[in-house]
């Protein structure tokens with residue numbers, strides 16, 4: 211409950227600062243629209259915003275699900291096979307040196323203007339945090355648990371499935387929490403590069419027509435959705451994955 | 456077991472000659488760091504970093520109970536007890552597991568998570584898990600040393616009753632524990648094993664029995680004056 215109160219207080223603080231800037235500087239409303247105008251725009255364009263938000267959230271959720279699944283499987287594979295680890299880890303680390311933004315045009319070229327180029331973008335952006343946090347947790351399994359399992363006569367596959375994976379789920383959960391924040395970024399970048407739907411597309415469109423209030427409206431809807439997604443993932447993780455802690 | 460062991464080239468013990476008496480309790484005492492846990496790990500086949508040079512007559516599958524309970528915090532008490540069967544891909548016998556938990560006095564805690572139990576209760580769950588393994592050889596590494604005196608005495612009696620007739624190797628620091636439970640009592644020193652005469656009465660022995668008290672003081676003297 212205190213979390214909620216603090217959130218509301220912080221939001222009020224931002225609104226006050228926002229309004230103060232407008233009053234003190236007298237900045238034009240097409241540069242920085244006042245909060246009340248943005249609120250009004252959100253209300254008047256609720257159907258339009260909802261239509262585009264649904265597209266963006268679909269991209270984010272599918273990307274999140276696929277990225278989480280792929281990260282889960284790859285982390286296990288990397289831990290299980292030293293050869294895979296030796297080969298793939300340098301590639302993974304190197305891939306982080308490539309700015310993901312640069313990939314967006316290529317993905318659009320390969321996968322088209324539809325959902326898949328954005329889903330892939332979200333997937334790529336969350337793959338590394340999910341994989342590496344789950345991988346690290348898997349590598350840190352308590353030696354004594356593994357020893358106990360060996361004494362009990364377990365083979366490596368069963369040790370992995372019954373001991374190491376459950377013990378590492380909190381690590382997977384922290385990767386997912388990060389992913390919930392990163393995935394919308396991926397989807398929006400994808401939409402900026404080439405799309406005909408989605409909040410990112412709407413922001414560009416509004417910007418092009420100097421409808422700054424609509425741009426801010428789309429931005430706020432995106433931010434709120436991201437916060438809700440993060441909160442939902444957080445709750446889910448607390449309920450299901452954090453029991454090993 | 457006869458031989459020497461080293462970790463990373465550092466000798467831990469040399470020319471140790473340890474034979475377990477079948478179907479009876481052997482207690483192993485000795486100074487900290489002398490290599491008692493290493494002996495257990497060798498018997499259990501867990502000595503990854505240890506180079507052993509000698510003859511080790513492997514006892515087959517063993518069950519192990521250590522100072523800490525190593526319960527999986529994400530599994531219920533019952534699931535922890537049947538973990539061994541799961542890990543071997545066998546069909547877990549839940550009825551037997553419930554019976555074992557009842558034997559250690561935890562029938563009412565079957566579905567709880569280990570975190571909600573006390574230290575003594577957790578160690579009893581670990582004991583039930585060890586019993587479930589149903590191995591002829593059981594290795595105990597200071598299993599009661601983290602418990603308070605009263606719980607420890609109860610656990611000693613319970614364990615002795617439930618593991619009756621098995622080949623048990625108990626590592627302990629407590630002369631009283633060795634005097635109560637040991638049918639063979641050995642002190643491990645850097646130069647080898649020293650056998651101390653154990654009382655001949657059946658275990659678990661009464662804490663107040665004169666032979667227990669005598670064996671206990673005897674052991675204490677042995678431990679104090681290194682040979």
Ligand SMILES: Nc1ncnc2c1ncn2[C@@H]1O[C@H](COP(=O)(O)OP(=O)(O)OP(=O)(O)O)[C@@H](O)[C@H]1O
Nearest residue numbers: 462463467485486487488489490491492493494504
């Ligand atoms: N992983 C390791 N790497 C290097 N040395 C080790 C390792 N594990 C144990 N040793 C050394 O091996 C020796 C024996 O250790 P061990 O745990 O068998 O002693 P112990 O007799 O069980 O002691 P305690 O009574 O304190 O449990 C110690 O001197 C320790 O320093």
Ligand SMILES: [Mg+2]
Nearest residue numbers: 491492493596
């Ligand atoms: Mg030890």
